[in-house]
Amino acid sequence: MTTIAPEETAREAVFDATVAADERIEPRDWMPDAYRSSLVRQIAQHAHSEIIGMQPEANWITRAPSLRRKAILMAKVQDEAGHGLYLYSAAETLGAGRDELLDKLHSGRQKYSSIFNYPTLTWADVGAIGWLVDGAAITNQVPLCRCSYGPYARAMIRVCKEESFHQRQGYELLLTLSRGTDAQHAMAQDAVNRWWWPSLMMFGPPDDESAHSAQSMAWKIKRHSNDELRQRFVDICVPQAEALGLTLPDPDLRWNEERGHWDFGPIDWAEFREVLKGNGPCNEERIGRRRRAHEEGAWVREAAAAHAARKARNAARTAGTGEATR
Amino acid sequence: MTTARPSGTSTPSAAAASPADTGAGAAPHPADWPLWEVFVRSRRGLSHTHAGSLHAPDAEMALRNARDLYTRRSEGVSLWVVPSAQITASSPDEKDEFFEPAGDKPYRHPTFYEIPEGVHHL
Amino acid sequence: MTQRTATPALPLGDDALILSHRLGEWAGNAPVLEEEVALANIALDLLGQARVLLSLAGDEDELAYLREERQFRNLQLVEQPNGDFAHTIARQLYFSTYQELLYAHLATGDGELAPLAAKAVKEVAYHRDHAEQWTLRLGDGTDESHTRMQRALDALWRFTGELFEPVEGLDTVPWPALYDRWTARITAILERATLSVPEGPQRGAWTAGGGRQGLHTEPFGRLLAEMQHLHRSHPGATW
Numbered sequence: 294m295t296t297i298a299p300e301e302t303a304r305e306a307v308f309d310a311t312v313a314a315d316e317r318i319e320p321r322d323w324m325p326d327a328y329r330s331s332l333v334r335q336i337a338q339h340a341h342s343e344i345i346g347m348q349p350e351a352n353w354i355t356r357a358p359s360l361r362r363k364a365i366l367m368a369k370v371q372d373e374a375g376h377g378l379y380l381y382s383a384a385e386t387l388g389a390g391r392d393e394l395l396d397k398l399h400s401g402r403q404k405y406s407s408i409f410n411y412p413t414l415t416w417a418d419v420g421a422i423g424w425l426v427d428g429a430a431i432t433n434q435v436p437l438c439r440c441s442y443g444p445y446a447r448a449m450i451r452v453c454k455e456e457s458f459h460q461r462q463g464y465e466l467l468l469t470l471s472r473g474t475d476a477q478h479a480m481a482q483d484a485v486n487r488w489w490w491p492s493l494m495m496f497g498p499p500d501d502e503s504a505h506s507a508q509s510m511a512w513k514i515k516r517h518s519n520d521e522l523r524q525r526f527v528d529i530c531v532p533q534a535e536a537l538g539l540t541l542p543d544p545d546l547r548w549n550e551e552r553g554h555w556d557f558g559p560i561d562w563a564e565f566r567e568v569l570k571g572n573g574p575c576n577e578e579r580i581g582r583r584r585r586a587h588e589e590g591a592w593v594r595e596a597a598a599a600h601a602a603r604k605a606r607n608a609a610r611t612a613g614t615g616e617a618t619r
Numbered sequence: 620m621t622t623a624r625p626s627g628t629s630t631p632s633a634a635a636a637s638p639a640d641t642g643a644g645a646a647p648h649p650a651d652w653p654l655w656e657v658f659v660r661s662r663r664g665l666s667h668t669h670a671g672s673l674h675a676p677d678a679e680m681a682l683r684n685a686r687d688l689y690t691r692r693s694e695g696v697s698l699w700v701v702p703s704a705q706i707t708a709s710s711p712d713e714k715d716e717f718f719e720p721a722g723d724k725p726y727r728h729p730t731f732y733e734i735p736e737g738v739h740h741l
Numbered sequence: 742m743t744q745r746t747a748t749p750a751l752p753l754g755d756d757a758l759i760l761s762h763r764l765g766e767w768a769g770n771a772p773v774l775e776e777e778v779a780l781a782n783i784a785l786d787l788l789g790q791a792r793v794l795l796s797l798a799g800d801e802d803e804l805a806y807l808r809e810e811r812q813f814r815n816l817q818l819v820e821q822p823n824g825d826f827a828h829t830i831a832r833q834l835y836f837s838t839y840q841e842l843l844y845a846h847l848a849t850g851d852g853e854l855a856p857l858a859a860k861a862v863k864e865v866a867y868h869r870d871h872a873e874q875w876t877l878r879l880g881d882g883t884d885e886s887h888t889r890m891q892r893a894l895d896a897l898w899r900f901t902g903e904l905f906e907p908v909e910g911l912d913t914v915p916w917p918a919l920y921d922r923w924t925a926r927i928t929a930i931l932e933r934a935t936l937s938v939p940e941g942p943q944r945g946a947w948t949a950g951g952g953r954q955g956l957h958t959e960p961f962g963r964l965l966a967e968m969q970h971l972h973r974s975h976p977g978a979t980w
Contacts, residue, residue, distance in 0.1 A: 322711045344774065351768035358972040359802050359980040360758075360795075363765070364788050370768050371781035375688055378774055382672040385654060391674060392651045416971055448671070455692070466980075474978050582769065590772025592889070593826050594650035596882025597676035603881065604677060652773075673775055679874060684775040687782050 312513055317443035320386040328512055331505065332442050333389045334403070335514065340380035341398045341405035345579050347373045349413040350422060358416060365462050366419060372459070376452045383444040399584045407565065408491050410573030417470055417477075417484035423463015425485070425492040425530070431456060432526045433496065441513035464533070471538045478538075485534070486542040493557075494565045496523040527555050653702060655681040657689050660697035667699050675700075745798050749910035750854060752953055754794030755815035758805060759961075760836060761787035762968060763823055772826050779871060783833070786864040793857050806972035810962050811955040818900035820952070820961040824893065827879055827886070831893035833872035838926050839904045841865045842919050850913055873930050880934025887935065894931070895939045902943030903951040 304323040311318060318324055347370050354370065357363035381391040397403040408426055413419065434456070437449040470481035497503055497519040509515040517525075527546075534541050545558030567573070652674040658667035670689045675681035681700040689695065709717050725731045734741055745751075764784035771777040795801040818836055823829045844865055847858035879890040905920040928938050944951070972980075 319711070321708065347769045347777070354765045354768055355762060355967050356971050358806070358975075358978075360788065360792050360805055362980055364785060364792070367765055367768070367781055367785055367788065371691075371778055371785070374774055374777035374781070375691070378673060378688055378778070379671055381774075385672060390651075451671075469980060473980075474975060476975060477978055586770045586772070589770075590776075590826070591650055592883065592885050593772035593776075593879070594652065594676075596886030597680065597878045598650055598652060599886075600878040600882045601677035674773070675775065676878070680775075680878075683871065683874065684779065687778045688775065691778070691782060 312441050315439075315441075315513070317446060318441055319443045327508070328514075329387055331509060331512070332445065332514060333384055333387050335505075335509075336380055336384040336387075336445055337389065337394045337397070337403050338405060340377045340384060340394065341403060342409065343373045343377035343380060345398075345405045345409045345583060346426075347377075348579055348582060349409055349411070349575075350419055352413045353416060353419050356416070357419075362466070369423075369459055369462065372455050376455070379448040379451055380445075383442075383448040386444045395587065399580070399587060401571070401580065404569070405579075406495060407568040407573060408495050409579060410568050410575045411487070411491050412574050414487075415480050415484060417467065417480040418488070420463045420466035420470060420481065421484035421488040423459055423461075424467055424533070425463075425488045426495070427456060427460040427463060428530065429492045429495040429526055431460060432522050432529070436516035436522075439513075439516060445514075464537070467537055467539070481537075482539050485539050489542050490560065490564075491568075493523055493527070493560055494562075496520070496526065498562065498565070524554055527557050531555050652676045653704065655685070655700045656703050656706065657681075657685040658699040658701070659685075659689055659695040661695055663696060667697065670694075672703060747910060748798050748853075749908050750794040750797035751804070752814035752816075752908055753854070754791050754798060754804070755813050755952075756819050756836075756840070757787040757794060758791035759813070759815045759964070760819040760832075761785075761791060762964065763819065763821075763832075764829075766823055767829070780829075783868050783871065786861075786868065790857065790861050790864070794854075797853060797857075802972070806969045810957055810965055813952070813955060813957065813961070813965075815952050815957075816900070816903055817952040817956075817958050817961075818897065818903065820957060820964060821897060821900065822960050824896075825889060826875075827889040827893040828896065830872055830875045830879060831890065831897050833868060834876050834894075834927070834930070835897060835901050835904070837865055837869040837872050838923055839919075841869050842922055842926075843914065846914055846919070847911070852913075876930055876936070877934045880931070880936040890934070891936055894936060895941065898939035898941050898943060899945055903953065906951065906953055908953060 305325065308318065308322065308324055308328075311322070318328075350366060350373075351370050354363065354366050357366050381394060384394060385391060394403065398405065408429075413422070431453065434449055434453055438446055438453055440446045440449065467481050467485070470477040472478075497506075500506060500518045500520045503519055506515065506518060510518070530541065531546065543558045545556065547556055549556045568576070571577075653676075654672050655675055655678075656672050657670045659670045660667045670685075673681065673684050673688055675684050678700060682698060685698050685700050690698070761784045764780050764787070767780045767784075768777065771780055791805075792801050795804045798804060816836075818832060821828075821832060841862060844858040844862040847854050848862050849855075876890065879886040881887070904923070905916045907914070907916050931938050
């Protein structure tokens with residue numbers, strides 16, 4: 294244990310007061326080490342989820358069944374790359390470089406959302422991801438727009454604004470299938486059956502088992518508990534499923550008058566833990582593809598860096614600073 | 620002030636971060652591109668506003684990447700990119716010296732002055 | 742289906758459609774995240790152009806999803822597989838330089854393609870700039886990138902002669918002049934990038950025609966199989 298210097302205590306008091314007053318912590322403010330590392334962990338995981346999350350949907354870009362759908366899907370996958378970039382940018386304000394975070398992703402030292410380890414087997418999965426996965430993500434993300442760390446909150450505002458079309462396009466896609474031919478309807482129902490439970494797992498373990506929740510709530514990085522958000526999501530989805538003409542695969546789903554919420558059946562946390570451990574259907578493929586893209590792109594990044602360095606040397610030589618003679 | 624990076628400076632926040640989180644001291648890989656801050660003018664008549672950052676090998680590519688990343692929904696009519704390392708920021712620890720002295724000079728604001736009722740265009 | 746197969750909107754629409762499809766294959770595979778966004782932007786511009794052009798020729802989805810390989814009129818250049826990033830950039834450089842010159846010409850006329858060309862030429866100017874920026878960096882980057890870029894330019898050179906075959910319905914286009922300007926631009930940018938203009942022939946050894954006549958290269962059949970399979974598996978369905 295190190296002794297805490299008086300100025301440290303004073304800084305901590307300023308930090309606590311700022312958070313308590315619902316003001317934002319900004320990059321150069323003093324902050325507790327644990328706050329910083331907790332944020333880096335969360336923002337990095339979020340950024341990784343965006344870029345790994347491109348893969349299951351990109352899987353269908355070349356097979357999209359109409360040109361309109363193809364344009365929508367391409368724009369959506371592009372947004373996910375953009376959102377990853379906004380989030381890496383937020384993490385950099387904490388001193389965590391993007392290359393370093395990508396290294397941690399590629400070597401498995403940092404995680405991404407387990408949901409992306411499930412495969413997209415049919416076109417309807419693109420719709421189910423938009424409706425359920427993006428829906429769950431938005432439920433999680435909207436409170437993050439008020440997160441105590443300024444750059445993260447600002448990135449989330451931008452992300453949420455852009456993502457509003459993501460969920461809608463998914464819902465519209467499923468609605469078209471549900472009202473289409475029998476084969477299309479069956480495709481939509483099958484996708485919802487497969488994506489429903491993994492979507493509920495996206496909110497993380499139950500509150501009494503969540504390792505980081507309590508501290509994150511105190512720091513106002515998180516605003517609501519996992520179980521609260523999960524319940525909110527179920528309540529939103531039930532009437533939406535009905536309007537789609539599709540059912541949710543849970544026999545225990547029923548309205549609870551007393552609670553004013555929908556009751557739902559037990560979640561298979563064993564599956565969640567297995568996927569988290571790396572034993573999901575696509576863990577290997579997802580990380581493998583990401584690593585491959587990064588490795589195969591190394592010569593491109595090196596070329597651009599070498600070109601920039603040469604240009605800078607030439608400019609210095611022209612300016613006569615002697616820089617070029619080093 | 621929000622744009623300044625702790626890395627590469629000797630600010631207390633950088634010093635307080637654990638090396639594991641900041642990568643402090645790690646030599647940049649030859650393929651690592653520097654960080655640029657992006658400022659967007661959303662329409663004529665407004666100032667450029669900080670939008671975020673990105674990586675690019677040089678200024679030309681930074682500008683193009685900024686166009687693709689930060690204005691793909693028609694958010695801008697003009698862009699600036701600035702190497703993050705080139706920004707000098709005030710330190711939060713100096714905020715009292717920097718900003719408090721301005722707080723007790725209300726005579727710089729028009730609301731400080733009382734004007735009789737019925738006087739217009741003032 | 743009602744189709745106007747004689748309209749020049751069809752070959753130009755097919756160019757944009759197929760190149761957009763190839764660029765879409767990069768999603769999740771780009772060498773750096775910023776480039777994911779850039780390549781998708783170009784792909785989306787091209788897909789937008791394709792949809793307008795194909796709609797001038799008939800129903801966009803019927804044309805995209807229900808024609809056979811021999812009915813497509815796109816250039817062989819745009820159907821070539823992505824290869825490494827250098828191949829994609831070389832393909833972009835050759836095509837966008839051509840497309841910018843062609844569309845700039847069409848934009849000044851009063852044909853049915855003029856409004857589309859006037860809008861698209863701005864998009865395409867950006868695509869050409871993107872390709873040139875990367876050509877410079879790869880050509881004048883590292884030894885490896887220089888070698889890869891030169892190899893890509895050489896490999897795709899034999900598909901560039903076809904760009905200047907007169908297109909039916911585009912009678913006002915001065916094709917030889919277009920070719921000269923294209924050659925001058927390509928030469929200038931390759932010189933700046935310390936690369937050489939390829940020396941081989943600009944077309945294949947057989948002269949039976951090319952993409953504009955519906956004769957394509959082998960990878961094109963697989964591209965269509967992938968693109969069309971879902972749509973064709975559900976005849977008459979809406980999506």
